[in-house]
Amino acid sequence: MSLVSQRRILVLSLVIVSVGQIFGASILTGVVTDTNRRPIPGAKVQILSQFSELFFPEFWKPGEETATDDQGRFSLGISETTPTLIIAWANGYRRTKFALSPAVLAKGHTVGLALEHGERVAGIVEDEAGQPVSGAEVGPIVGSIDMEPAIARRHVPQWTVTGSDGRFEFDGLMPKQPYQFLVRKPGYEIQNVMVQAGQTDVRVQLRKGGHSIGGMVRSRSQDPQTFAGQLLRFNGNGFDLIVKADEHGHFQVDGMPAGNFSLEAIVPSPRISRVLTLEFPRDAARNVTVEVSDGYFLEGTTLDAETSTPVGGVSLRIEDLRTTSDAHGYFRIGPLWQTGKPWIEIEEESGFAVAAPPPGALSRNEDADGFRNLVGQTVWVRRLARLHVNIQGLEFTTRSLTMYFAPKDGKLISQGVTTSPTRLRLRETSEGWLYASDGFEWSSPLLKVSLAPNSKDSAVTLTLHNAASVRGFIRSKSVSESAESTTGPRLLARIFAVQDENGNGVGWIGEVECKQDGSFRFPCLPSGEMLLEATKVGSAIRKTSALVLRPGENR
Known part of the structure; x- marks a missing residue:
């Protein structure tokens, strides 16, 4: 064997499995080695196309099995469309598994199987x-x-x-x-x-005896036959016992030792199973029913916190499910699966936000068990204020325009603009700064907006001008050195609307990361009075500077 071929085998001992095509069939070839890269003859290699994390024998039956030759080489036929698990082992070595996805098999990627001591x-x-x-x-x-x-x-x-x-x-x-x-x-x-x-x-x-228990699996809408082959788990006394229902959805277990056990069906998410608590010998010879959830529905009414009356048109969301209350405030959403108190979100695009119940008002929010429908639930909401915005100069730009609202408290709100006038929904008593920009050339001046309590509708006008821009440098003084030095991307430049009494920026408008030389640039900003802040990532130290920009100014 040449030196080149010897070196090639040593390299492939850690990259030992490859996929090839022979006469249209997919062939898995490779070499099994130990951790010192020495080939292992007589090693067993199995291919499993059906496997599970559950420890049940029939889920681990090999589709094909072979042994390595005296050079540790092997080849096996495989499917390129089915996830494949390789298992390899040999006398004195640990059984090793490696999963191959169809994507990897189709591309012919190589994988490594080096066996450790077992x-x-x-x-x-x-x-x-x-x-x-x-x-x-x-x-x-x-x-x-x-x-x-x-x-x-x-x-x-x-x-x-x-x-x-x-x-x-x-x-x-x-x-x-x-x-x-x-x-x-x-x-x-x-x-x-x-x-x-x-x-x-x-x-x-082994001792003669043990206790027996039997039963069936069903759900509210499905008969036991639907659960033929259903797996169930007994847990107790420090171990799990997995059993399988027969073709009628019934199961029987003998030889259970004395002690306390839980019993549940193993169902795929998001379905859940009721968990039964069993005690032997007390529950010996019983027939039990293990119920699997079909999901449940949550029904209720959306109520206006100001008037204490039902209100419709409220969009509600629980996880990925959405619904809208009707004209009478009634809503129904499901099927749901999670236990405990469902987390209901109100989508503010519908013009409402969640609210606390009025003093003395009744509120019903029950915990879910995952099986029983929840009815008569109450969700209190309040209407959001509507800000009507007239944008002058919309025809100046051919790019998409976005309206931004930087609240005094909270995150920046953005909304695309296609026509004028347009409408922005805000929480009552909102205070912040409003502007519109195409992100490239045009921007309106920064406008402070304050909504009075209980004001439902307000109107403002934004006028587009040439956008302003700001560029500069930020330098930091090293703790260990007296000279100034740039620290590159660790530095940030931020723009806020104003500064509060504690010196903190309020009304976040944007931020950029400095380049390696400490330089930064904001290419498209609204005009008006703002605050420029320099800070270092992970540091509480901030430096600020007042900033007044005129339309079209490049500073």
Whole structure:
């Protein structure tokens, strides 16, 4: 073998799997190595196109399996359209998994599979008389509660069955890590076993008996048959037990040990399952129903906080769902899934904002259990003031125009303008500064706006002129040096409408990040009196300077 080819193998030991096309079929090829980049002959490589984070055997059945040759090489047929999981292991090495997306497979990207050292867990299952128990299901072996989550996510689940001598074995485990597994056989009580990787003398004793429980899965609108194959989780006594409903949506579990357990259906988000609390032997031989939520609806009335009367046209939003109350203030929104108190937002574009109930008024906001509809809920709102804005000179610009309102308290509000006059909805008693700009050439002067309490409609006029611009430098004095030095992008220049009594900028209009030489530029500003502030990212130190700009001035 030439030196070039030898070096190529060493490089590919960490980039060891590639995808190629042979006669129209997708072929996965590669080399399995150890962490020292030495090829591992006889390593097993599996391809799984169906897998799950749930530890259930049939979700981890390999689609194809092969072994590496004496140079550690392998090839397997794969699908380019199905997410693929590669699992590789060998005697004395840890089982390793790597997920390949269809996008990666289609592009033929390479991935790396270098196996680390692994350890075994082995032992024997016996009955109370000390006789071997054959045919007992052992597994899945999973990380115990003491295992760090990041390590547990790297684990590959395993199952096995005891042989005629009652013995079992798991290999390819992460060294010195805590594990646990279940041992089950009809007629015996389920045992949860805690072990340490490397332990090869495990003795498990199965006791005759255990408790039984059965039941079905259903929802308010779906019969049990709909939940054929539904997975359920028992949790208690330090372990999880995953079981599956039959083709009729019914399930039966035998061998439950004494203790307290929870039971729920494992359903995809956002659906939820009721969680049942069981105690054995008290609940032995019961038939229970596990209910899955179909979602619930929230119904109620939007009420005007000023008049205490129903008001319509209010837009409400809960997560991604939206609705608008009718002329009588009635609204209905759903289906919803979250438990607790639903977070209702009022969309201010509809002309309303959320309000506190008037003194002495009744308010009904119940907690949701995720199943029962909530009816008779009350949402108090108040009308927003409307500011009518007439824009003179709109014909000057061919670019899109935006109107900006810099409130004394709160974030900058922007709204596109297509016609004049236009309308801006603001909270009552709003105070701030208003201007319009095309962001390039035209801008109106900065106009202070104050809305009096209970004023519902006001009108102002903005006139477009040539926009002003400002450029300059900001320099900072280093703590360790007496000379001034620029610090590049760590410096910010900000524009505010005014300065408050504490020296803080009020009515934020904009900010830019300085270049490496400390220079900055605001290319399109309104005219009028403003405040220029210089600051350093992460510092409370600020320097300010009054700024008066005339229309079209370039300072």
